[in-house]
Amino acid sequence: MMEGSGSCSACGGPLADGGCQTCDRGADSRFIHREIVALILLGAVVVIGFVVTRAAARANRELRLMDAARWYEAGERAIASGRTGAAIPALRRAASIDRDRREYRVALAGALMADRQDEAARQILLGLREANPEDPEINLRLARLHARRNDLAGAVRYYQNALYGVWTAVGSARRQVRIELIQYLLARDQRSRALAELLVLTANLPDDVAAQTEAGQLYLKAGEPRRALDHFQRALERDPRHPEAVTGAGEAAFEVGDYVRAQRYFRSVTPSSRVSSSREITELVLARDPLRPGLPLAERYDRLAAMVRAALTRVDACLASQEAAGQPRAPDLQSLSVEAHAFEPTLASQKRRRSPEAIETGVSLVYRLEQRAAEGCGMPSTLDRALILIGRRHDMDRQ
Amino acid sequence: VSAPFSVQQLRLREHQVFLALTIVVGVLAGLSAVLFTVAIERATRLFFGLDPSAVRLFVVPVVVSLGTGALLTWVFPDVRGSGVPQTEAAYHLRGGVVPWRVPAGKFLTGVLCIGSGHSMGREGPSVQIGAGLASIIGQWLPLSPARIKDLIPVGAAGALAAAFNTPVAAVLFALEEIIGDLHAPLLGSAVVASVASVVVERSILGNEPLFRVPEYHLQHPAELLAYAALGVVGGIVSLLFCKSLLSLRAWVLRQPAWTRPFQPAIGGVVIGAMLLAVPQVMGVGYEYVDQALNGGLVLNTMVLLCAMKLVATTVSYTSGNAGGIFAPSLYIGAMAGGAVGTLVHRLAPLHTADPGAYALVGMGTLFAGIIRAPMTSVFMIFEITQDYQILVPLMVANLLSFLISRRFQPTPVYHALLHQDHVHLPAPAVRLAPTRWTAADVMSSDVTIVPPDVSVQGVWETFHHGGAHGYVIGLPDRLVGVISADRLATARQSGRLLEPVGSLVEGAAVHAHPDHPADVVLDRLAQGGGILPIVSREQAQQVLGVVTFTDIVRFTRQRPRGVAPFE
DSSP states (O other): OOOTTSBOTTTOOBEETTEEHHHHHHHHHHHHHHHHHHHHHHHHHHHHHHHHHHHHHHHHHHHHHHHHHHHHHHHHHHHHTTOHHHHHHHHHHHHHHSTTOHHHHHHHHHHHHHTTOHHHHHHHHHHHHHHOTTOHHHHHHHHHHHHHTTOHHHHHHHHHHHHTSOOSSTTHHHHHHHHHHHHHHHHTTOHHHHHHHHHHHHHTOOSSHHHHHHHHHHHHHTTOHHHHHHHHHHHHHHOTTOHHHHHHHHHHHHHHTOHHHHHHHHHTSOOOHHHHHHHHHHHHHHHHOTTOTTOOHHHHHHHHHHHHHHHHHHHHHHHHHHHHTTOOOOHHHHHHHHHHHHHTTHHHHHHHHTOSHHHHHHHHHHHHHHHHHHHHHOSOOHHHHHHHHHHHHHHHHHO | OOSOOOHHHHHHHHHHHHHHHHHHHHHHHHHHHHHHHHHHHHHHHHHHOSSOOHHHHHHHHHHHHHHHHHIIIIIOTTOOBOSHHHHHHHHHHSTTOOOTHHHHHHHHHHHHHHHTTOSOBSHHHHHHHHHHHHHHHHHHTTOOHHHHHHHHHHHHHHHHHHHHSOHHHHHHHIIIIIISOTTOTTHHHHHHHHHHHHHHHHHHHOSOOSSOOOOOOOOOTTHHHHHHHHHHHHHHHHHHHHHHHHHHHHHHHTSOGGGGGGHHHHHHHHHHHHHHHOGGGSSSOHHHHHHHHTTOSOHHHHHHHHHHHHHHHHHHHHTTOBOBSHHHHHHHHHHHHHHHHHHHHHHOTTTSOOHHHHHHHHHHHHHHHHTOOHHHHHHHHHHHHOOGGGHHHHHHHHHHHHHHHHHHOOSOHHHHHHHHTTOOOOOHHHHHOOOSOBHHHHOBSOOOEEOTTSBHHHHHHHHGGGTOSEEEEEETTEEEEEEEHHHHHHHHHTTOTTSBGGGGOOSSOOOBOTTOBHHHHHHHHHHTTSEEEEEOSSSTTSEEEEEEHHHHHHHHHHSOTTOOTTO
16 A cells, blocks of 8 residues: 555555555545435334334234234123123233223122122222222222212221212212212111211202102111101102102001091002001001091990000010920019009090090000010011001000 | 543543443343233233133143254254353353344243243343343454443343343342452443333333332331241242252253253143143242232242242243243242231231231342342332332341342352353352462463273373372363372272272362462362362363462462462
8 A cells, every 4th residue: 555655555645654644534525424324224223223123013913902802802701691601711811911991800709799709809909999999880880889888987098088089970970979879878777877878969959750769768668757858858849659659658658647638549559468567557657546536436446455465465475485385484574464454444434434544544555565475576567567557556655 | 622632532532432332232121021921922922822722722832842952952042041150151251242133042942931821030031131131242343352241231230220120229230140259340331221121121011010019008116027037938939949950950951951852842732731720830930929019919829829830930941942030030029928928917917017018028038039139129019009118028028038049049049040151150259259360370281180981090101100189081072070199099999990080070070260269269169178169150061171289389489589479
């Protein structure tokens, strides 16, 4: 490349400091160019690689999503045909392939709950809840799950979370959750908490027959027949022939002790097994009550005499059964029986003297007889129950 | 540019090019890992369909393994197994040079093996592919040999970051496992590659974690005892896995050479039969790990899957298929952890976390016990959960598992696998310790290797006049052992004249490698009875020379004055 004479043999350029500057520049330039070209080529490879990989990944993802949808459909079909065991692996596959799809995981949790795999379902639901703590549906499912596990605190917490979650279907869905919570609390004997929820429920209740009837039924279950009767009557103002409302009103009136109203309601609906007992007792109370307003005194005595006879029959049978069983006779029942046997013959003379005090005394005696007999000899008959209610009504009136 | 480059300028330029290359390598390694994952999923779908029949479950692994067996024997013989040990060997012993056939072959055979249902992981192959691509780029440019070597852990970190979506753990894995030194100066490059790789991976697949894990809480300080118990269980299971893997592989390697093309298919028969009973052990199996993490599996299922995955992975790996043990170790760990967690939760439901938390810690525990990269395992689980609270239980369990595994299996599994292939990696102390002389400096290359079938009498008559302290027995490419001159004389006096000299060799041959420092050489020379064979690290049965006390004395005399030989 170089010559000692002063010119470069390769390029013909001048030599300086023992080297050709032209050649050196060319070598440097080639070196730099080679690096740049190499990096550009590698950059092109990176770009092409990225495009190819992204296309492949996208196609693969679409295929996997389709697979997930197929597994989900298979799972749903299995659930529809009652094969929960077969649905679970299918839904599990769907949920594991497409982990973002909430409905797959919800369906899987539902299938697991149906298959009594509560812990596995709970874990899935907790995972979903972690992503969206205010999801009312997830909280509701968790509440049901905890309710099934007899975890009162957990169930109530999740029910409350569901109630205060973000509902897309405003109103009715939230109300249904509250109703479910009330029913759960009543089933777990949490009457005061149930009543608190009932008050919230009825504060925002729409004025329609179904809602008022449902509220009435809940109050009835909660042991608040007066409030129940109010809601049934509101329902009947809109639809006087609504069978559920009429029946509920009859039951509520019966519980309140307003047998006249109860009889009116019961008579206006088709007899059903649910209310047949209440209805029969109502009829008996009204037919046998000697203190019913408007009755002539003679009729009152006749009714009282029938009551005393029925009560004595019940007490005598009770004492006899105790004796037959080798049990000692209850002394108070024995003394009440003696008192009643002594009282019965006096009724005729009292009737002739037209003494009203004897009727109240008699009703009270019958009430005590029936109460003690029920305590000592178990469930009374329909007539005996009617007699107790007459006595209780009499006691209540006195109070 | 007006003046020629000085050495300093060239170094600066190379440094700049290397920095640019680090990014390119990270991106390409990430792309290769993503493509590898996608290809495995497509292959699985292609081979098995959506809902495979029993016949298909059994036939696919067998038929595909017949094809991969041929490929792995005649076309790509260097790509069996995980890829991590081979990457370590390429880094420490081959100057980072990886032939192009390695990443190409690993990609193809890895997709076929894992896609056909073999119970193996994709991370190890991804590491080998990423490191291989990095090496090929370095060779193509070309970079200096040192820079080519440096690209290996860079590519490995990039690939693992994308394969597992854990960039920090990937960097630690490259330093802890591939380089074997957490203080390596390549930390910065590995970080750059890992970040570049994860950015690319997330831009393609989205920012989706590999596993969705529930929120973690340490319920009570006493719960750490339960995690300690999990660490013990993890250590025992790790040990069981390593011992099974190494024992069965040693047996397979002893089989005749003609069986090698068929070994993967034999493994395929076993795997096919297992898939009929337990299809959950198919392939990578992260779907079931996810279920264990989220409490979707019951105790019996987890115990069964833990045992079956261990067996399936042992069979798939030892039968010579291409695939790793990274994912199976996580799978087994998740099942073992979930099972322990379920039992603990039943005993003390109020004071212990859900079984999913134990499954998560179990993953790290098995990883620490099997792979023996404790820092990587801690950070990997931490990256998955992104929860500081898990660190303490994780460290407790990992440490116990690591200690138990190390106590009863002193050689880490990747190194033990290389040992079985007669590749001896330098120990960390050898790599890092400064030394004035090594075995290569003092050894004598003029070695007389006595064939093992020569009779005692023959050896005595030929060599005893030379006054040697001992003799190297074997063939040039197969070291059998060393016998001392005293032992030869004793054998002769006891009348064993016609016996082959190979029968006098007892136990494994004490040897050293050319890079072993003075203290190691002297120690082993004393053990070896005065003669120490020096063998290649890449082929530990190939004798390169011997060292005797005479060689050391001669070397010492030749050294310049003032330099102490044994410091």
